[in-house]
Amino acid sequence: xxxxxxxxxxxxxxxxxxxxxxxxxxxxxxxxxxxxxxxxxxxxxxxxxxxxxxxxxxxxxxxxxxxxxxxxxxxxxxxxxxxxxxxxxxxxxxxxxxxxxxxxxxxxxxxxxxxxxxxxxxxxxxxxxxxxxxxxxxxxxxxxxxxxxxxxxxxxxxxxxxxxxxxxxxxxxxxxxxxxxxxxxxxxxxxxxxxxxxxxxxxxxxxxxxxxxxxxxxxxxxxxxxxxxxxxxxxxxxxxxxxxxxxxxxxxxxxxxxxxxxxxxxxxxxxxxxxxxxxxxxxxxxxxxxxxxxxxxxxxxxxxxxxxxxxxxxxxxxxxxxxxxxxxxxxxxxxxxxxxxxxxxxxxxxxxxxxxxxxxxxxxxxxxxxxxxxxxxxxxxxxxxxxxxxxxxxxxxxxxxxxxxxxxxxxxxxxxxxxxxxxxxxxxxxxxxxxxxxx
Numbered sequence: 001x002x003x004x005x006x007x008x009x010x011x012x013x014x015x016x017x018x019x020x021x022x023x024x025x026x027x028x029x030x031x032x033x034x035x036x037x038x039x040x041x042x043x044x045x046x047x048x049x050x051x052x053x054x055x056x057x058x059x060x061x062x063x064x065x066x067x068x069x070x071x072x073x074x075x076x077x078x079x080x081x082x083x084x085x086x087x088x089x090x091x092x093x094x095x096x097x098x099x100x101x102x103x104x105x106x107x108x109x110x111x112x113x114x115x116x117x118x119x120x121x122x123x124x125x126x127x128x129x130x131x132x133x134x135x136x137x138x139x140x141x142x143x144x145x146x147x148x149x150x151x152x153x154x155x156x157x158x159x160x161x162x163x164x165x166x167x168x169x170x171x172x173x174x175x176x177x178x179x180x181x182x183x184x185x186x187x188x189x190x191x192x193x194x195x196x197x198x199x200x201x202x203x204x205x206x207x208x209x210x211x212x213x214x215x216x217x218x219x220x221x222x223x224x225x226x227x228x229x230x231x232x233x234x235x236x237x238x239x240x241x242x243x244x245x246x247x248x249x250x251x252x253x254x255x256x257x258x259x260x261x262x263x264x265x266x267x268x269x270x271x272x273x274x275x276x277x278x279x280x281x282x283x284x285x286x287x288x289x290x291x292x293x294x295x296x297x298x299x300x301x302x303x304x305x306x307x308x309x310x311x312x313x314x315x316x317x318x319x320x321x322x323x324x325x326x327x328x329x330x331x332x333x334x335x336x337x338x339x340x341x342x343x344x345x346x347x348x349x350x351x352x353x354x355x356x357x358x359x360x361x362x363x364x365x366x367x368x369x370x371x372x373x374x375x376x377x378x379x380x381x382x383x384x385x386x387x388x389x390x391x392x393x394x395x396x397x398x399x400x401x402x403x404x405x406x407x408x409x410x411x412x413x414x415x416x417x418x419x420x421x422x423x424x425x426x427x428x429x430x431x432x433x434x435x436x437x438x439x
Contacts, residue, residue: 031059032113038105049091053105053117062109069104083108135390135424136406137179142166143421145395145411154260155397155408158199162401164408169194178406178425187215187240196249198260198287200267205287206240211249214287215240248290250282259307263314268331270299270307270314281331299326299334304348304394310359315377317361318347327377338378347372351398355405362398362407393422404429 036056051068058064068081068089081089105117144155145167155164161174163184172184172195186195187206194209204217221236250258250269258271269290270281281295302319309315316326316334325337350364361372361380370392371383393410400406407426 028060030109030111030113033058033064033107033109033115035115036105036107036117038103038117050088051091051103051105052088055087056107056115058109058113060109060111060113062111062113064107064109067106067108069106071102071104136427138424140173140181140409140423140425141183142171142173142181143423144397144409145421154197155399156197156199157399157401158204162399162406163197163199163204164397164399165195165197169196172197178401178408178427187213187242189213189242198267200262200287207247207249207287212247213245214243214247214249216243216287217241244288247288249287250290250292259305259316261307261309261314263309263331268314270331271301283331295332297328297332297334299328300324302348304350304365306350306352306361308352308354308359310354310377313377315359317352317359318350318364320348320365325377349394351396351407353398353400353405355400360398360405362405363393363396363410365394390422390424390426 033056036054039052039054053066056064065083065085066087067079068084069077069079071077107115107117142164143166144164154169155162157163161176162178163172163174165172170193172186173181174184175181184197190206190208190213196207196209198205198207206215206217207213217238218236218241219238223234223236224231225234226232258269260267260269262268266283266285267287268281268283280292281297282290282292283295284290299316300322302316302322305319306317307314308317313327313329314331318325323339325339326334327337328334347361347364347370351362353360353362358373358375359377363371371388372380373383374380391412393412396410397408398405399408404427407428409424410422412420412422
């Protein structure tokens with residue numbers, strides 16, 4: 001009897017043990033997708049903006065989809081797309097409906113696991129430019145403009161420095177950072193005459209006001225010379241080297257109607273003309289000998305325009321003499337392009353640069369401080385003018401330096417409370433989805 005009772009008790013314990021084990025189910029905790037970054041907004045196909053991001057991966061091997069979310073400055077979010085299988089989303093048509101939002105993307109594994117993209121609010125706004133509110137410097141020791149009816153000074157980069165002139169071109173200045181400026185020592189023979197500084201074929205050139213005397217800046221040089229009947233080695237210190245006193249630099253030198261560009265390994269000086277007349281271009285390979293042979297053409301003169309080299313062509317942009325843009329692949333045969341910059345808006349006395357594979361027209365005639373850009377020279381886009389950190393101005397000088405665009409000075413002419421010459425410097429640079437003016 002005791003034996004049966006013991007066996008029964010043992011069986012009950014075994015059954016209870018089995019029942020307890022059957023109720024215990026081992027589960028693996030679902031892991032969220034790994035972190036990933038939002039790359040920004042690119043133009044995509046044509047002019048359609050494309051939001052792109054890195055691909056996330058799931059530790060459990062689950063397939064991922066993505067949601068695109070727009071978030072305003074108050075933290076209010078709006079889901080604009082769900083369950084995207086790829087790593088991009090076309091934003092075309094969302095400009096008006098979304099407005100001033102930042103963007104983020106959420107990776108989902110379908111089992112409740114989620115990961116939000118790293119957010120850079122400066123670089124993911126739906127704007128081509130994002131601005132700070134502070135100038136690099138508020139007071140340069142010169143002004144590139146001299147007021148209404150004046151003209152901006154020249155500007156270029158050479159040997160890791162920015163060179164720019166005062167408005168009257170009797171003084172030139174240089175800077176390694178755009179904030180601290182020092183005066184350029186011009187050739188002594190120049191006297192108080194105007195000077196034209198240019199960079200061409202990796203040299204810095206200076207041309208006198210009448211276009212006849214040409215110098216270039218030379219570094220340390222070793223040369224041999226006869227002295228007291230012996231051939232001796234001598235050293236020449238850095239300085240201006242005289243090249244010619246009989247150059248024929250295109251007249252009239254002092255006219256700002258003549259735009260100077262480097263195009264197809266030659267230096268060009270080009271001026272359009274009034275309707276029905278013939279324009280003229282000069283070109284040179286050595287800065288001394290200039291020719292106009294075969295360089296007559298018909299290009300409408302446009303006061304306040306700029307001349308830029310972009311995508312292998314010369315482009316005349318803006319101005320008040322013509323409503324159209326013009327381009328040429330040889331400097332002689334000019335093709336009329338579209339309107340500047342829309343059917344209702346033009347600009348003049350602006351500055352232009354080529355940056356980030358785009359052609360830019362910066363500020364100019366108008367009260368809004370407009371900044372326009374184009375990827376092909378024909379279709380133009382207006383940046384968010386509400387974020388431009390300075391008032392509309394004319395006669396700015398702009399240049400690309402150290403992967404940034406430097407915008408120097410200008411003149412405010414439309415504001416009765418602030419009609420003044422500006423001596424500040426602003427910078428903008430590429431920032432993932434576009435550009436931003438920075439501190």
